[in-house]
Amino acid sequence: MVGIVTTAPKIYRLKVIVAGESCVGKSAIAQVLAGNASNFPKAYSMTPGIELHQKSFTVAPQVSVELLLVDASGNILYDWLVMKSLPKDAILCLVFDMTNRSSFDKMAQWATRIQPFLAKGMPGLILGNKSDLSSRRMVSESVARDFAQQHQLLYFECSAKANTDLQDSFKALAAEWYQRTK
Numbered sequence: 001m002v003g004i005v006t007t008a009p010k011i012y013r014l015k016v017i018v019a020g021e022s023c024v025g026k027s028a029i030a031q032v033l034a035g036n037a038s039n040f041p042k043a044y045s046m047t048p049g050i051e052l053h054q055k056s057f058t059v060a061p062q063v064s065v066e067l068l069l070v071d072a073s074g075n076i077l078y079d080w081l082v083m084k085s086l087p088k089d090a091i092l093c094l095v096f097d098m099t100n101r102s103s104f105d106k107m108a109q110w111a112t113r114i115q116p117f118l119a120k121g122m123p124g125l126i127l128g129n130k131s132d133l134s135s136r137r138m139v140s141e142s143v144a145r146d147f148a149q150q151h152q153l154l155y156f157e158c159s160a161k162a163n164t165d166l167q168d169s170f171k172a173l174a175a176e177w178y179q180r181t182k
Helices: 026-034 076-085 101-105 107-117 131-136 141-150 166-181
Strands: 010-019 050-060 063-072 091-097 125-129 154-157
Touching (some): 026 050, 026 125, 091 107, 091 166, 101 141, 125 166
Parallel strands (some): 010 063, 010 091, 125 154
8 A cells, every 4th residue: 555645835924014105005005915806995094003914825836925914104203113113034025106206216215224124135025006007107117127126126016906916926025035045
């Protein structure tokens, strides 16, 4: 008789700090990703500090990465709270609004302030949100990709409202993290 050997699936947990200016869609991205398109907020509501959301991705046979999305307020009053509460093993997801050049320009400040607190040599992600509003685009894809490359971060464009490319972007982040750490 032949015995069947099975291995238990491996589950890794990873904290992802979702940061950026106010009104770029950080909370909507986290809510839609963690649930489904029906989780898109009907009205804007400022995040009061930090909210947590969870999403798992299969990145290899029998291997899942569970992302704990730490949705941090874009309000400058919370900067100190966010910096003090950053877990040392977290990675970064910076979000900007593709229809708001200022939100993109301020990403460099976010990256400079947050990256020293995060895990060294780990991947990160830049998300250009609101791709459904392409006619109002103020940041070109090439400019955003160049910025991401300079900071050694992955780059994706998405729409939380239309629920497009969110799954792909965070799955790519989880897979890249797994490849670098396995």
